Amino acid sequence: MTPASPTTPPGPGPDPADPVDLDPADPADLVPADPAEADLRAAFARAALDVTPGPVPLAAVRRAGRSRRRSRTTALSALSVLAVATAVAAVVALTPVRPSPPLPGPATTPSTAVPTASHAAPPTQVPAPPPAPSPVRVVARGERVNAGKGWTVWLTEEGKHWSGPDGYENVRSVTDGNVDTGEPGVSHQSEGDATRIFHSGLYYGTRTAGRVELTGAGGRRTVATLLELPGRPGWGVWYASTGPEDQAPGLALYDRAGQLLAELPPM
Template sequence: MNHPRTEADPAPGHAAEAERLRRALTEVAYDITPSPLPLAAVERQGRRIRLRRRTAVLGAGCGLLLVPLAVVVLPGTESGAPGVTSPAAPVSVSPAPPVSPTPPASPAAPAPTPRIVASGEHVTAVPGFELWLTAEGKHWTTPSSPDPQFRSVVDGNIVRSDSGVTLQEESENGRRYLSGVYYGGKGTASSVEVETVAGTVRGKLIELPGDPGWGVWYAVTDLKPGKDPFHLENQITVHNTEGGIYAQWR
């Protein structure tokens, strides 16, 4: 029993034609030799692409690092306002002024010492009030007593191994003439202060050469009205060159 052909079945002529075309294409395909693949060029191109990507990434990173250094935000800009930038100003450094060396401190002035006088040399405190020394003791005159007076340092009334001060005084015409002998102190005598009813009076010292162990002090002061000129209210202090007390009278 013969089956009828459907429209999907190719005709016998068409099938034979298709077979011939297939064979012809196969033969042509065998005759074509494919060119070799450009592998080296592909690798070079790939390397160039990778290098460009790396360069772009590094450039972007460096730009992010340099932005804080190249831009300075001016203070006082409001929040949300566009930032105003300016390059950082160069810092000028002024050279430090030269340091002047500190001058050395001036040495302190030496403490005063008694005036050294020759035996019998007269020293005038004020006109009429004169003093001079000999090995035996103190000699002096005052305006009211022009005849010389004498105070011995060798008659035994003064023990020169002990420290002490004597006082002789006279008053005339509102002035008071003070003097005395100092002796036996430690160190070198330097100055004398006399506390009187008129205030503190600073006197002067005289000595013979050769460190005799005694000397004479003298001072002149005004009398305070209403006070007994012979009422002793004095304190006499002879200081040494070290600032201590050489001898004192109370």
């Protein structure tokens, strides 16, 4: 170390009344006033100049950087895989699964079921079919019925009445004793011209008349219309129209079950 300089008597100090004026740009202002402190600073400066810095550990710095990048890449990859797995799970959950058809297997013998006690449901009440419409038209006393082609028919307690296109009226009585209403029977009257024949008559001796049928030339059949007064008096009137070739057909009276009650052969 440098030997200490001889002590010099202190000079006159600064006047406390004078302001301190330090100029950082002036080197004289940076030198400490104490000579011992100045010597110490100079010794530290020389020791610092004698220190040689070691080499920078570049390899270790690179390894640390690569390790950090790998850790960050692994974390991002894990997040990506988790996101894809979540999306796939959502798609699978939203996609309907159709069951596969059952595979054919060996035929099995059905097991015998053991009957168990149960309350049987009451049988369903099947409504009865509506009654078939009556084949007989019930008309009031003296009610005029249009039979077509200018012909008109009506009934009274006396019997059958009818009139033709010329307006001439006829009657066939059931009360004059010429008709036996105690036995099923049928009568026949016909009028017409070269184009059309009007047939009519009485049926009697039954309260279940179902059909009067005319059989003409070649077996041609015509079903007549039936009229009765209210209360089923046991007789009624039938009428029908045919071509001129069936002027004298055969007649048959059937009940509502289709059973033949009476017939009148062709003339």
